[in-house]
Amino acid sequence: xxxxxxxxxxxxxxxxxxxxxxxxxxxxxxxxxxxxxxxxxxxxxxxxxxxxxxxxxxxxxxxxxxxxxxxxxxxxxxxxxxxxxxxxxxxxxxxxxxxxxxxxxxxxxxxxxxxxxxxxxxxxxxxxxxxxxxxxxxxxxxxxxxxxxxxxxxxxxxxxxxxxxxxxxxxxxxxxxxxxxxxxxxxxxxxxxxxxxxxxxxxxxxxxxxxxxxxxxxxxxxxxxxxxxxxxxxxxxxxxxxxxxxxxxxxxxxxxxxxxxxxxxxxxxxxxxxxxxxxxxxxxxxxxxxxxxxxxxxxxxxxxxxxxxxxxxxxxxxxxxxxxxxxxxxxxxxxxxxxxxxxxxxxxxxxxxxxxxxxxxxxxxxxxxxxxxxxxxxxxxxxxxxxxxxxxxxxxxxxxxxxxxxxxxxxxxxxxxxxx
Amino acid sequence: xxxxxxxxxxxxxxxxxxxxxxxxxxxxxxxxxxxxxxxxxxxxxxxxxxxxxxxxxxxxxxxxxxxxxxxxxxxxxxxxxxxxxxxxxxxxxxxxxxxxxxxxxxxxxxxxxxxxxxxxxxxxxxxxxxxxxxxxxxxxxxxxxxxxxxxxxxxxxxxxxxxxxxxxxxxxxxxxxxxxxxxxxxxxxxxxxxxxxxxxxxxxxxxxxxxxxxxxxxxxxxxxxxxxxxxxxxxxxxxxxxxxxxxxxxxxxxxxxxxxxxxxxxxxxxxxxxxxxxxxxxxxxxxxxxxxxxxxxxxxxxxxxxxxxxxxxxxxxxxxxxxxxxxxxxxxxxxxxxxxxxxxxxxxxxxxxxxxxxxxxxxxxxxxxxxxxxxxxxxxxxxxxxxxxxxxxxxxxxxxxxxxxxxxxxxxxxxxxxxx
Numbered sequence: 001x002x003x004x005x006x007x008x009x010x011x012x013x014x015x016x017x018x019x020x021x022x023x024x025x026x027x028x029x030x031x032x033x034x035x036x037x038x039x040x041x042x043x044x045x046x047x048x049x050x051x052x053x054x055x056x057x058x059x060x061x062x063x064x065x066x067x068x069x070x071x072x073x074x075x076x077x078x079x080x081x082x083x084x085x086x087x088x089x090x091x092x093x094x095x096x097x098x099x100x101x102x103x104x105x106x107x108x109x110x111x112x113x114x115x116x117x118x119x120x121x122x123x124x125x126x127x128x129x130x131x132x133x134x135x136x137x138x139x140x141x142x143x144x145x146x147x148x149x150x151x152x153x154x155x156x157x158x159x160x161x162x163x164x165x166x167x168x169x170x171x172x173x174x175x176x177x178x179x180x181x182x183x184x185x186x187x188x189x190x191x192x193x194x195x196x197x198x199x200x201x202x203x204x205x206x207x208x209x210x211x212x213x214x215x216x217x218x219x220x221x222x223x224x225x226x227x228x229x230x231x232x233x234x235x236x237x238x239x240x241x242x243x244x245x246x247x248x249x250x251x252x253x254x255x256x257x258x259x260x261x262x263x264x265x266x267x268x269x270x271x272x273x274x275x276x277x278x279x280x281x282x283x284x285x286x287x288x289x290x291x292x293x294x295x296x297x298x299x300x301x302x303x304x305x306x307x308x309x310x311x312x313x314x315x316x317x318x319x320x321x322x323x324x325x326x327x328x329x330x331x332x333x334x335x336x337x338x339x340x341x342x343x344x345x346x347x348x349x350x351x352x353x354x355x356x357x358x359x360x361x362x363x364x365x366x367x368x369x370x371x372x373x374x375x376x377x378x379x380x381x382x383x384x385x386x387x388x389x390x391x392x393x394x395x396x397x398x399x400x401x402x403x404x405x406x407x408x409x410x411x412x413x414x415x416x417x418x419x420x
Numbered sequence: 421x422x423x424x425x426x427x428x429x430x431x432x433x434x435x436x437x438x439x440x441x442x443x444x445x446x447x448x449x450x451x452x453x454x455x456x457x458x459x460x461x462x463x464x465x466x467x468x469x470x471x472x473x474x475x476x477x478x479x480x481x482x483x484x485x486x487x488x489x490x491x492x493x494x495x496x497x498x499x500x501x502x503x504x505x506x507x508x509x510x511x512x513x514x515x516x517x518x519x520x521x522x523x524x525x526x527x528x529x530x531x532x533x534x535x536x537x538x539x540x541x542x543x544x545x546x547x548x549x550x551x552x553x554x555x556x557x558x559x560x561x562x563x564x565x566x567x568x569x570x571x572x573x574x575x576x577x578x579x580x581x582x583x584x585x586x587x588x589x590x591x592x593x594x595x596x597x598x599x600x601x602x603x604x605x606x607x608x609x610x611x612x613x614x615x616x617x618x619x620x621x622x623x624x625x626x627x628x629x630x631x632x633x634x635x636x637x638x639x640x641x642x643x644x645x646x647x648x649x650x651x652x653x654x655x656x657x658x659x660x661x662x663x664x665x666x667x668x669x670x671x672x673x674x675x676x677x678x679x680x681x682x683x684x685x686x687x688x689x690x691x692x693x694x695x696x697x698x699x700x701x702x703x704x705x706x707x708x709x710x711x712x713x714x715x716x717x718x719x720x721x722x723x724x725x726x727x728x729x730x731x732x733x734x735x736x737x738x739x740x741x742x743x744x745x746x747x748x749x750x751x752x753x754x755x756x757x758x759x760x761x762x763x764x765x766x767x768x769x770x771x772x773x774x775x776x777x778x779x780x781x782x783x784x785x786x787x788x789x790x791x792x793x794x795x796x797x798x799x800x801x802x803x804x805x806x807x808x809x810x811x812x813x814x815x816x817x818x819x820x821x822x823x824x825x826x827x828x829x830x831x832x833x834x835x836x837x838x839x840x
Contacts, residue, residue: 107724138455144704182741183603184775193603196616203623208637210627217628224620320775331775355604355740355751356776 004250004417008270009253011250015269016346016365018248019309022241023119026198026233027170029161031154033109035098035126040109042073043090047105047302048260049275050093053084057261059140059297062389063104064089066142069151071108077142077390095256095267098243099126100235100302103138103385104261111150112158116173116236118244125239129153129161132226138301139385139392164175164205171201173237174351177311180230181362182355186319187234188303188312189326189381189396194230199223231303238305246372247272250417252410254366257308257378257401260299266405268368271412278404283384284395286327297387299399305379310349310362313379313398314341318354318362326381328398337379340364344370344378368413371406423671424837428690431670435689436766436785437461438668439729442661443539445654446618447590448743449581451574453529455546456517460529462493463510467525467722468680469695470513473504477681479560479717482809483524484509486562490570491528497562497810515676515687518663519546520655520722523558523805524681531570532578536593536656538664545659549573549581552646558721559805559812562726580639584625591621593657594771597731600650601782602775606739607654608723609746609801609816614650614730619643619690630758651723656726667692668778672830673766674786675804677728677798677821681720683803688788698824703804705817706747717807724800731783733799733818734761738774738782746801748818757799760781765789788833 033039038240044064056064065080068089074080083089094100104130107113113126131149135141148277164169176197183193203220210216223229242255251269258265265275280299306312316323316337320331328337338354341363348361371377377400384395452461464484476484485500488509494500503509514520519527526548527533532548551569555561561664585591596617603613623640630636643649662675671689678685685695700719707713726732736743740751748757758774761783768781791797797820804815 007837149521179612192599193613193616196613196620200616200619200622200640203619204637204641207627207633210633213627213630213633213636216626216633220620220627221624224623303722324775330778332778334776355743356754358750358752 004419006218007250007417008252011134011140011248011270012253012346012365012367015245015248015251015253018245019241019365020349022244024116024173024237024240025119025170026114026165026173027117027159028115028165029112029129030115032107032111032126034115035070035113035115036099036107036121037089038097038386040379042088043093043108044090045094045097045099045101046260047094047101047103047109047300048258049263049277052091055262057297057300059106059300059385059390060261062140062142062208063106063137065389066137066146067106067108070147071110088301094302095258096237098124100223100239100305101128101138102303103301103383104140104159105138105302110154112154114233114236116233116240118240121244123240123243125236126244127232127236129157130226130232132222132275133228133393139383140389141392142390156215157219157222159217160206161202163209164202166219167205167209168250169196173233177234178352180313181352182317184319184321186312186315186322186381187230188306189383190319190322191230191234192227194234198230198233198313201246220228234306234311238309240384241309242305252368252413254368256310257304258302259299259304261297262297264402266401266409266411268409271409274412276405276409278402281399281402283382283397283399284327285384285395285397286325288393291386291394295386295394299382300385301382303382307378307380308366310345310352310364313337313381315354315362316381317357326396326398338395340376341379343374344376368406368409375403377401377403377406421779424672424839427670427837428672431668431690432673432766432785435665435668435673438665439661439785440769441540442664443592444536444593444657444660445539445590446534446585446593447537448535448585449549449578450535451530452527452531452533452546455533455535456519458517458663458672462508463512463528465512465514465517465519465521465527467514467521467523467720468678468681469683469685469697470681471682472511475682477717477720479720479805480524480681482560482562483526483557485809486557486566487526487528488681490567491530502604512723515678518659520546520559520653520725521548522651522723523721524560525558525722525805530574532574534653534656536574536653536659536660541664543660543663545656545663546830547652548655549577549650550646550652552642553648553813554814559803560809561812562810576635577639580626580630580635581622584791587625587629591618593653596621597654598772601623601735601738601772604739604741606727606732606742606801607650608733609803610739610742611650611654612647614654615643615647617649618653654726654731655723659728662725664728672788672833673824674728674788677724678722679719679724681717684719684822684825686821686829688829688833690836691829694832696825696829697824698834701819701822703802703817703819705746705804705815706745708813711806716812717805719802721802721804723802727798727800728786730765730772730784733757733801735774735782736801737777742801746818748817760796761799763794764796788826788829792830797821797826
């Protein structure tokens with residue numbers, strides 16, 4: 001028993017070290033087919049653990065029919081839905097292809113994806129561009145407005161960001177996030193500071209590589225008008241940080257948490273790429289005017305990669321203003337969430353600190369043993385989608401990762417280290 | 421006695437109402453000579469209450485000789501200093517001409533000034549563009565680098581901002597500052613959020629009104645690289661908010677606090693435009709590497725207009741990260757400054773609130789009676805200049821307004837309401 005404990009301790013020390021030594025840099029925006037060469041026609045990467053059409057929730061179905069029209073695989077939504085039901089599309093998790101996506105999180109051939117490179121380990125991770133708020137595909141939207149915006153991201157914003165990023169050395173995300181934490185962001189439901197810092201870092205190069213000041217003005221206006229623009233960057237960053245932490249024998253550290261709107265799945269370093277899943281829960285939160293919990297789809301998206309690296313719900317203490325937005329109680333209590341998540345994590349991030357907590361580092365490295373032992377499952381700040389296809393966001397809230405995922409994972413982990 | 425109390429209460433209610441109903445909007449950037457038509461050749465507006473050349477401190481002298489060269493009144497700094505000593509320049513406080521300036525705060529004919537309009541009352545206030553950090557005129561710098569930057573502000577940035585601002589309806593500052601308070605700014609020594617929000621609001625119009633993408637890139641880079649860019653906007657906003665509060669008979673509310681590096685002066689609504697002055701104090705703070713308190717010039721600048729409207733040291737609770745920068749103790753204690761300033765103010769600003777304090781409004785409307793009664797003088801977050809001309813900033817700290825100003829003011833105020 002003592003020997004196994006030593007193995008686990010050493011493995012977790014190595015896992016935490018890899019997490020904290022990651023050096024994520026936003027380097028480019030390229031078509032998904034260039035980033036992920038395995039992508040093919042009619043292949044759809046989605047958020048969360050593996051799932052087929054029959055198991056998919058409403059907003060996921062809405063997004064899929066929309067993306068099929070966008071990619072030219074179907075002339076309209078109706079045909080797209082029929083094709084999907086007939087098995088014409090090939091579904092895989094983003095996580096299996098170095099990618100992540102918020103909410104429905106679809107990644108397909110021609111969408112532009114942001115490239116975050118982890119310079120310490122050389123790996124890259126990808127995430128599509130954030131579409132803004134309102135009616136958007138990540139919340140299940142699929143009408144002309146949604147598809148037109150995707151075309152603009154593909155034809156205008158993506159190429160412009162690519163030119164700007166390639167003209168320099170990329171945007172170092174570790175220090176940018178550190179700054180964002182001093183400016184009230186937790187990088188999941190509040191990204192106003194980091195979105196602004198990204199715009200500020202990128203805008204001189206956007207200007208100097210631009211040939212069309214009207215298009216440039218639109219770009220600056222789109223990024224500047226989208227307080228969640230940074231979310232997708234934070235997600236690619238999370239994936240880029242966590243991928244090198246996968247597959248460390250004996251490590252009980254969580255390397256991914258993700259949801260497809262039906263199932264919640266986690267992966268643990270010591271058990272490789274196996275998913276441990278359980279039904280997703282319903283967020284508790286606040287609804288936009290005209291909507292109630294009866295309209296809500298349960299928890300969805302790869303965005304929980306943000307909590308996996310100690311941000312989002314784990315960094316609530318940095319973002320008292322988000323507490324009200326997600327219905328997590330009074331602002332002055334936000335710090336309690338961060339302190340509680342400290343009970344299920346292996347360490348603190350000395351580079352990502354929270355001024356109001358006298359520079360306490362964000363709780364980092366979720367240990368499945370601590371989750372099961374304390375009965376405290378990770379707190380996640382999340383958007384809430386309407387349960388029907390084609391509607392969009394209806395609110396924001398807080399949700400817990402299902403304890404069953406951690407219990408299953410702990411069982412498999414114990415077997416893997418010979419303690420069953 | 422009771423009748424006088426009623427007069428004072430009513431007057432202060434009116435004063436606070438005017439403060440809180442101000443609607444400051446950044447509308448333009450124009451040459452100072454257009455904004456302030458009284459400006460003439462060899463006329464220099466400066467920070468703080470009235471003072472002549474003989475009384476001026478080192479950095480103020482450094483800035484004056486520099487601006488004389490910039491304006492073409494002297495061929496070099498040496499001649500400029502001789503001219504100044506011979507009485508060739510005409511000195512007046514910015515405050516007498518609807519203007520404010522940080523630190524040395526010089527305003528002269530050809531410098532561009534930002535225009536903040538208070539749409540509720542129709543008045544306008546002016547402040548020069550922030551030069552950035554390092555060697556700058558506001559900290560007494562006066563070499564070629566400093567003067568070249570002033571020329572670029574005059575010839576490139578000022579006109580570009582003017583075009584951008586005129587193409588729209590201006591930037592509404594009340595909501596922008598409200599947002600900045602949720603992002604860790606106190607708008608005196610920390611303006612990173614508001615500077616970014618301003619850039620974000622202005623950049624689409626900067627792009628669409630630009631004809632030169634390289635110049636545009638320089639502009640975006642300059643604003644984006646200057647975390648204190650918003651300070652000068654906050655100051656013009658403060659002046660625009662406070663000017664309509666002047667001259668309310670029976671009001672004991674402070675309408676201006678300002679320092680020229682030698683004297684600290686305050687003005688009180690009920691005593692009109694009279695200055696009550698006392699020698700400035702030395703900030704207690706932290707020094708940049710290589711400098712100590714022995715290098716420091718005492719307190720200077722019109723920037724205390726920011727505290728006068730409830731920001732800066734009064735809003736420290738919104739900006740825990742600034743506490744360390746100005747040497748004001750631990751971050752978690754920042755809220756105490758805000759709570760203490762609540763003891764000398766007439767109310768709270770319901771539109772400028774601090775999330776971490778469960779949306780407590782910033783303490784607003786300094787009452788000279790409360791200052792004298794409690795013995796608590798206003799807390800000011802400030803930059804620290806080198807005491808010699810031509811050096812620049814050496815640190816940042818916290819300083820108290822001298823109690824003697826408030827005691828004198830209270831004496832005059834008592835006489836004005838017939839209670840002596």
